[in-house]
Amino acid sequence: MTDIVTIDCHYVLPQVAAAYLIRAGQSACFIDNNTNHAVPSLLAALTTAGYKPEDVTHIIITHVHLDHAGATGLLLSKCPNAVVVAHPRAAPHVINPTRLVESAKAVYGAEAFTKLYGEILPVPEARVYIPADGETLQVGDRELKFIYTRGHANHHFVILDQKSKSIFTGDSFGIAYPLLQHGSRPFLFPSTSPTDFDAGEARISYDKVLASGAERAYPTHFGAWNDIAAGYKMLMVAMDEIENLFNEIKGSDLEGDAAYKFTFSGFRRFFDRELAVRGIQLSAEEQTVLDMDIDLNAQGLAFAAQRARKKSKATG
Numbered sequence: 001m002t003d004i005v006t007i008d009c010h011y012v013l014p015q016v017a018a019a020y021l022i023r024a025g026q027s028a029c030f031i032d033n034n035t036n037h038a039v040p041s042l043l044a045a046l047t048t049a050g051y052k053p054e055d056v057t058h059i060i061i062t063h064v065h066l067d068h069a070g071a072t073g074l075l076l077s078k079c080p081n082a083v084v085v086a087h088p089r090a091a092p093h094v095i096n097p098t099r100l101v102e103s104a105k106a107v108y109g110a111e112a113f114t115k116l117y118g119e120i121l122p123v124p125e126a127r128v129y130i131p132a133d134g135e136t137l138q139v140g141d142r143e144l145k146f147i148y149t150r151g152h153a154n155h156h157f158v159i160l161d162q163k164s165k166s167i168f169t170g171d172s173f174g175i176a177y178p179l180l181q182h183g184s185r186p187f188l189f190p191s192t193s194p195t196d197f198d199a200g201e202a203r204i205s206y207d208k209v210l211a212s213g214a215e216r217a218y219p220t221h222f223g224a225w226n227d228i229a230a231g232y233k234m235l236m237v238a239m240d241e242i243e244n245l246f247n248e249i250k251g252s253d254l255e256g257d258a259a260y261k262f263t264f265s266g267f268r269r270f271f272d273r274e275l276a277v278r279g280i281q282l283s284a285e286e287q288t289v290l291d292m293d294i295d296l297n298a299q300g301l302a303f304a305a306q307r308a309r310k311k312s313k314a315t316g
């Protein structure tokens with residue numbers, strides 16, 4: 001049995017969001033946990049891998065966005081010996097999720113929020129561990145190294161498993177849905193979702209993943225990505241286009257909805273073209289998933305560009 005188990009969290013559709021289970025000798029650990037709705041699948045995967053909830057020593061979250069960390073409190077309540085491992089900027093939000101819930105409701109709308117996530121349970125502070133940037137943690141028979149990565153979110157780190165040369169990248173090394181992988185032209189694209197997106201930092205994060213020596217990346221969306229160098233190139237090229245859009249907004253006087261419409265049509269063009277060159281035809285359902293990303297990417301990029309414009313005006 002493989003030591004890294006990809007668990008389909010059935011977030012909106014199959015193969016959209018994963019959580020990972022690492023088998024580490026006597027211990028097991030989870031990386032990301034999606035939402036409360038995924039907990040039965042997480043525990044079933046644990047059983048299949050030959051572990052009990054008592055064997056889980058670490059519940060690691062790449063960052064605190066709710067499609068990654070929404071089940072942290074509930075999952076911890078099922079795993080009596082586990083600690084939550086989180087970035088210093090993520091930890092306060094797992095301990096007290098109130099603000100996180102409020103801001104997610106602002107992005108998704110209250111009704112959609114409740115349907116997607118249910119109730120977010122807080123985590124006792126005593127059960128949270130915050131690794132430093134570059135720190136290595138012993139988890140069972142493995143050493144996991146934590147590398148802080150900004151660009152997608154300021155509360156993000158990636159996790160390098162030295163033994164399997166695997167790196168768990170959350171949203172710091174793009175999104176790669178299986179439904180978009182097509183023959184010899186696989187497709188990895190950047191996430192620019194609100195509110196921390198920063199193109200320069202995103203590029204630094206791609207550099208860190210490339211330099212880590214890992215042979216395989218595990219983005220949360222979704223499953224193993226086997227060619228890190230090719231993925232790196234794809235992300236860098238896409239980021240050029242995204243920065244062009246960013247600069248157009250920043251240099252314009254577009255605000256609010258007008259700015260969003262501009263970035264939305266930019267991302268729409270990008271995806272239409274990239275799907276066409278791969279000969280990918282999406283079903284209506286699959287298009288809905290991609291539309292969520294186009295919407296979030298457009299929101300995040302429009303927000304970042306307007307913020308940058310304000311900042312440059314303020315500093316003259």
Ligand SMILES: [Zn+2]
Nearest residue numbers: 063065153171
């Ligand atoms: Zn995210």
